[in-house]
Amino acid sequence: MNSQDARVLDQNIPALDPDAPVILEMRHIGKTFGAVTALVDASIKLRHGEVLALVGDNGAGKSTLIKILSGFHQPDVGTIILNGKEVHFASPRDARAVGIETVYQDLALIGDLNVFHNIFLGRELHKRTLGFMLLDSARMRALALTYLNTMGISIPSVDSTVDLLSGGQRQCVAIARSIYSSPNILVLDEPLAALGLREGGQVLGLIQNLRRQRTVSIILIVHNYNQVFEVCDRINFLHSGAIVLDAMTSETSEEELIRIVKSGVVRAAIGAAAPGNGSVPA
């Protein structure tokens, strides 16, 4: 809407502490759906405060991997280790209970409710009026406003309904909603899908803000990695159900990734992808 959306990303993010503890490990995860093998042997590590990009083509297994992490699917083989302890998630509720929040592409926002009611939906604040527990909208509004400002999220008004916001603003509200419960791990499923450059910039700015904080670890599922190179600490490339590349973004470059993608193990994937879908710059 305004020029404020096209902000320049702050590049002065201190590098991740190399001694930051590994808080999450997914080891040798395998999962099949009937005859379809979604994951063969996928292992990822996530350190405290790290922003990890999970890159891969359609059908590489990204969605399955994060749905296992968020408790929607259970792995056939493999283990999930959280803070050194093995965990099992029977449902998304279990994953939430240990601080893993996931923002899906459909966002789960309520278009007809305003921004602050969306942020507080399911955990409303009340006050007692004439003996009845009524919504304390004034307090929710004020808290949401402070909160969004602290996170550096700009929206025209917290009073406007969510369906009047732009795609990037909606994505930011959805992320803010998830962050509000102070998760340890935030999983963002294709947060840049269907967003224009400027809109995507707003979301990337928010991720960058979170990254500077180093309080929440983020797994970013992306299709098109050249957009996220600047906000990630590490990139994992998922191909045919396994991680084929694990590199710090500081030790690699976009060009190198493109070269690996072109020359190496994932040539088949590029051949299979429809030309011009922009999934991997070929």
Next chain:
Amino acid sequence: MSLNLEPKRDHGGQAFESSPAVIRTTGVRIPSTITGKLLFVLSRYREASIAVVAVILVVYFQIGSHGRFIETQFLGVVFRDTARIGLVAVAEAMLMITGEIDLSVGSVFALAPYTMGLLSVLWGVPLVLGAIAGVAIGVLVGVLNGVITVHFRVPSLITTVGTFFLLQGIAVSIYNSQPIMTPVEEPFNALFGESLFNPREDALLSWHGMTAFSSVIWAALIVAVMAVVLNRTTFGLHTVATGSNIIGAREIGVRTDRIKVYNFMIAGGLAGFSGIINTLQFSSADPAAGAGYLNLQAIAAAVIGGTSLLGGSGTVIGAFIGAFVVATLNNGLVMIGAQATVSDIFLGAGILAAMVLNVQVERLRARRRI
């Protein structure tokens, strides 16, 4: 999921730096042009457009009837109709916000007071207890409608057409379709609809004068309560969430099935209450009182009052004003000498105009981002 009352994002004593280039507007921008202001009011207060229509109609009929519209006796009739339609319209608005509809309210409207009358005539049950039983039957019908709709996944349009005929059949066959004269048990009757007002003897602001408006006073009270429920409670918030984005609401943890069943129960209860008030006015319970017409009048009132048939948005106060508009059209046109049947033409045109206006205002709102 942990629940934080305060945002805790400054762990380690380091707060987010917000970019200085970012300008945030925290309030709602009020547009400067006249059209902009009009659209702003219409979109912010959905009741505004129907309120304007109501005022125009009253002025029109007051002039057309040479000043007889705003007279206690005539207004009393309009208000009774407003209460009868309005109570059902409010419940219908709540259901429509969740994305459902209830077409069985018409027969609950007949069955509840008929039960009350029957209990009184057959076993001498006091009307108060009979009325409670009648409302309870309405609530139970709501449970039935809700459970069939939610658990068996039958669209509520079909569910409630089914229960409409079912209850209609029960009401008509239970006592050989005989209308029942209900006894007069004061002060119960006068409190809930019977008018003791005699314009020649009583002052308007007397107890007898008040009884002429008792039904609309009850309706207004219930509308006020429902408005608070919709706008100021978690239940209301979840009602909107259910109708606006049911999948998203479920993901967040809103118990959408329960919300729907509760709203069906409210609809049944209010339809029963409306029928009882209507019966006490005349001390006569007709097993075919509501029929299908009341359903449609109530839905019309909710729709022209600004409730979307698609779910997610609506207003109970608008539905009540909508009921007043429907009642005014029905009675006012007769008063200025038009054929009774003509009022349906205006009502039909009114619904179409209201729908077009609603959709257009919504589109303009989205485009201008008011």
